[in-house]
Amino acid sequence: MYFFRHVMVGANNLDESKKFYDALFSVLGVPPGKAEGEKCRWLGQGGQFLIKLPIDGEPATHANGGTIGFHCSSTAMVDQWYAAGMSNGGISITPPRLDDRGVYKLYLSYIRDPVGNKLNASYQLPKEGKF
Numbered sequence: 001m002y003f004f005r006h007v008m009v010g011a012n013n014l015d016e017s018k019k020f021y022d023a024l025f026s027v028l029g030v031p032p033g034k035a036e037g038e039k040c041r042w043l044g045q046g047g048q049f050l051i052k053l054p055i056d057g058e059p060a061t062h063a064n065g066g067t068i069g070f071h072c073s074s075t076a077m078v079d080q081w082y083a084a085g086m087s088n089g090g091i092s093i094t095p096p097r098l099d100d101r102g103v104y105k106l107y108l109s110y111i112r113d114p115v116g117n118k119l120n121a122s123y124q125l126p127k128e129g130k131f
Contacts, residue, residue, distance in 0.1 A: 004047045007068055009117045010060025011051040014040055016089060016114050021051065023084040024119070027077060028070060062116035069120040075107040081121040082109040089114045098125075 011017035018040045022032045025042050033040040039052035054060050072078045078096050086092060093110035108122035 006048045006050055008039075008050040008052055009068070009113070010054050010115060011040075012053075012060050012115060014038070014051065014053065017051045020085070020088045020090060020114055021049070023088040024070075024081055024090075025049075027080040027084050028072070060115045062112070062118065067110075067118045067120050069122060072121050072123040075123055075125075078107050078109050078121045078123050082111065085111040085113075085119070090119075091116075093118065
């Protein structure tokens with residue numbers, strides 16, 4: 001069973017946000033998003049990600065304490081994801097690096113999208129911990 005049906009975040013400029021997420025998701029092998037009026041959607045394996053203009057007409061804001069994490073299949077994919085984000089209006093929080101959590105090791109990165117939503121890409125290293 002899949003855990004999520006969809007994840008949706010607000011956007012203030014659909015074109016700017018679509019360009020940003022198209023670049024990130026292309027690294028993950030997801031086709032470009034489909035614009036549908038005041039929203040845009042990307043279909044991934046087992047779910048969808050959407051951006052939307054807020055229905056109340058107020059500016060979109062980021063969630064305080066919220067993070068959306070994306071799975072990567074290699075350290076190179078994390079590096080490419082980060083570069084795509086930085087080239088398309090993202091704000092760096094944590095450049096790609098190794099994070100040793102004791103029981104397991106992650107190669108990860110954190111960025112913010114044009115609205116300020118916190119995003120993560122990570123690859124869990126094999127038990128040997130080698131790149």
